Amino acid sequence: MSKRExxxxxxxxxxLRKHRVAFSEHVFEYEDHGGTRVPARELGVDxxxxxxxxxxxxxxxxxxxxxxxxxxxxxxKNLARQVNAKRIEPCxxxxxxxxxxxxxxxxxxxxxxxxxxxxxxxxxLELPKIYINGGRRGYLVGIAPPELVRxxxxxxxxxxxxx
Numbered sequence: 001m002s003k004r005e006x007x008x009x010x011x012x013x014x015x016l017r018k019h020r021v022a023f024s025e026h027v028f029e030y031e032d033h034g035g036t037r038v039p040a041r042e043l044g045v046d047x048x049x050x051x052x053x054x055x056x057x058x059x060x061x062x063x064x065x066x067x068x069x070x071x072x073x074x075x076x077k078n079l080a081r082q083v084n085a086k087r088i089e090p091c092x093x094x095x096x097x098x099x100x101x102x103x104x105x106x107x108x109x110x111x112x113x114x115x116x117x118x119x120x121x122x123x124x125l126e127l128p129k130i131y132i133n134g135g136r137r138g139y140l141v142g143i144a145p146p147e148l149v150r151x152x153x154x155x156x157x158x159x160x161x162x163x
Contacts, residue, residue, distance in 0.1 A: 013110075016151075063095075065118045068121045120155070125156075
């Protein structure tokens with residue numbers, strides 16, 4: 001990545017540096033409602049290696065983060081069953097932003113405003129490298145999945161549905 005594409009520090013990248021996580025920076029032109037399809041296309045990477053950070057809540061409004069492949073959806077029914085909740089649903093954007101401290105479309109699982117349980121789709125660990133939001137729209141970091149596990153200590157789940 002050239003110097004001119006360097007993005008200023010975010011809480012997420014400060015967290016990664018503090019925890020000595022090696023990461024690459026990837027900048028792309030953000031598009032509203034583009035999902036992971038846009039950065040996958042822009043970076044020339046399989047959308048399956050894009051990991052989206054989803055802020056969800058259970059029936060008690062307790063927030064959680066779910067990390068899922070870009071080309072998959074979350075079965076909220078299976079997730080609820082695996083985490084012993086009655087119901088799980090995505091947070092409204094304003095609520096997600098309040099919990100995470102990040103703007104929707106730029107949500108990173110690193111250095112969130114509020115500590116939340118993190119659930120990681122188990123098959124993400126099969127990938128050699130993943131691309132996950134670095135704390136702002138149009139900015140991803142590339143890291144090795146074992147590093148994600150080391151610093152976030154997520155609970156592994158199997159809740160992915162093919163889109």
